[in-house]
Amino acid sequence: MFIRYDDVHEPVLLAMNLRDHDTECDLSILNEKLELAEALGAAGRLPTLNGSKVHLPAYSIALILGE
Amino acid sequence: MFTDRLRRILIAVVLVLLVLISRFFPQTQDVFVSSKTASGSNTVYEIFVGSFCDSDHDGTGDLNGIRSKLDYIQGLGFDQIWLTPVHPSDTYHKYDVKDYCAIDPSFGTMADYEALLADCHSRGMRVLMDLVLNHTSSAHPWFQQAAAYLRSLPAGAVPDERECRYISYYRFSAEAQDGYAPLADSQWYYEARFWSGMPDLNLDSPLVREEIEEIAAFWLGKGVDGFRLDAVTSYYTNETEHNTEFMRYFCDTCRAIKSDCYIVGEAWTDRNTIASLYESGIDSLFDFPFADTGGVIAGVMSGQRPARDYVREMIASEELFSRANPDYTDAPFYTNHDTGRNADHFQPGQTAALKMAYAMSLLMRGNSFVYYGEEIGMNGSGRDENKRGAMYWSNLADDPDICSPPAGMDYIQLQYPPVSVQMNDPDSILNWFRSVITLRSKYPVIASGRSAEVEGACSE
Known part of the structure; x- marks a missing residue:
């Protein structure tokens, strides 16, 4: 699941997996080149970004910026 | 003569530069930034004073104990502290005040409080005072x-x-x-709505309001940065309009003394009532709909609610609250001194879920509040005393910083190690809190921006 925090300066995407299983999200809908700026994993494994696809391990957080 | 001319030229150059800068960066005029956020991490550490750190080894936490732990608190990323009441009182929790302009001797002296304020301010940290205006002690x-x-x-x-x-x-x-x-x-x-030892103040009395104005002026004059108002829905029991009027009066009073005074109210109620109370112009009201075992965070983490509810409820709150007060600052929290602790919401071994639950609160808009001890996963639920146990600094039997438990507290087997151990474990709950607060601090938009859902991008 995703939240987009937005203001004029610095829009960011905060992706949080609140479940105990991995999930993948496709952000191609945004039509932006994305950058994985921060990755946190409460269970140890960290999110990854491949193009517009974000892989979120169980209980992990990714902060994504548009380039 | 030459110097005057040079000065005039320099001023002209600066003015031209300012005009150019404002042309090239016009968006700085339009940014939505809540008035009381957008610098630092906007995170507040709630300290139950008598249980936090004991500097004089009498068993009771005190102000100098807090001073000795400011490196720890700031090192986690917090930029504000909220102390539960410090005024003289006969109870361990101090929510029944005997003198609003003094310090309880078991916590220290007025000089100690002033020193704490000075220490915090020199670090760029704000101090919020807990103010109980609904009632006094019957011993007042x-x-x-x-x-x-x-x-x-x-x-x-x-x-x-x-x-x-x-x-x-x-x-x-x-x-x-x-x-x-x-x-x-x-x-x-x-x-006396709470109990006979807490007689309700008559907040309609001009004399009481005069007293309140003096109390606010006294503490703001000392340098307190704001107030946490206790039990605001009880001022006039469940009379929302009347409560809103009183809070407007109190906020106006404080802002006339200190324009950037920050005020957050405890309104343990539903979202619509909280929205109505925001019409008072108060900066913040604790976001109870997200907190505790019945709140959105617990509902999502237990699987009883879909994960997207976290975002959708956040958006619903933002829309509702900002209509009532466009300058409002949300005050998310997950637990406090009246709720069971986070670790008791989960089965042993569900450490990742426990970490994530508090991260949900820490990544919400506004000023996010964290109750002491949650950063190490302390246990404590049931009777109130259990929720207010001694901060677990180390596993040394004779650690002088560790307070005695509140009288009447049950024996509680703590599930996670103390601060001294977690500090050195990169995967600890403590270091998770530090990482999430660092994220919040690095991206101020998390505290100040608007949230929205990117729909259809991913499943649960």
Whole structure:
């Protein structure tokens, strides 16, 4: 699941997996080149970004910026 | 002459530069930034003073103990502290005040409090004072004098405010009423909604309001950065309009003294009522709909609610609250001194879920509040004393910083190691909190921006 925090300066995407299983999200809908700026994993494994696809391990957080 | 000319040229150059800068970066004029956020991490560490750190080894946490732990608190990323009441009181929790302009001797002295303020301010940290205006202690001299006067009256006599001003400070009645307690050794009753030891103040009394203005001026004059208002829905029990009016009065009073004073209220109620209370112009009200075992965070983490509810409820709150007060600052929290602790919401071993639950609160908009001990996953639920146990600094049997547990607290087996151990474990709950707060600090938009859902991008 995703939240987009937005203001004029610095829009960011905060992706949080609140479940105990991995999930993948496709952000191609945004039509932006994305950058994985921060990755946190409460269970140890960290999110990854491949193009517009974000892989979120169980209980992990990714902060994504548009380039 | 030459110097004057040079000065005029320099001023002209600076003005031209300012005009150019404002042309090239016009968006800086339009940014939505809540007035009380957008610098630092906007995270507040709630300290239950008597249980946090004991500097004089009498078993009770104190102000100098807090001072000695400011490196720890700031090192986690917090930029504000909220201390539960520090005023003289006969109870361990101090939510029944005997003197609003003094410090409870078990916590230290006024000089200690001033030193704590100075230490925090020198670090760029704000200090929020817990202010209990709904009621006093029955041992407060105001109540004692009112009670003594009423007891002195002959049967059937009508109390005269000119003889004792303090009878107008409370609500007395000659007849028993719902929410009223009998005044011992008299025919009188007084309003005391919480319990008989906490007589409700009559907040309509001009004399009480004068006292409140003096109290606010006293502490703001000392350098307090704001107030956490206790039990605001009880000022006038469940009379939202009346409560809103009182909070507007209080906020106006404080801002007239200190324009950037930050005020957050405890309104343990539903979202619509909280929205109505925001019409008072108060900066923040605790976001109870997200907190505790019945809130959105617990509902999502237990699987009883879909994960997207976290975002959708956040958006719903933002829309509702900002309509009531466009400058509002949300005050998310997950647990506090009245709720069971986070670790008790999960089965042993569900550490990742426990970490994630608090991260949800820490990544919400506004000023995010964290209750002491949650950063190490302390346990504590059931009776109130259990929720307010001694901060677990180390596993040394004779650690002088560790306080005695509150009287009446059950024995609680703590599930996670103390601060001293977690500090050195990169995967600890403590270091998780540090990482999430760092994220919040690095991207101020998390605290100040608007949230939205990117729909259809991913499943649960």
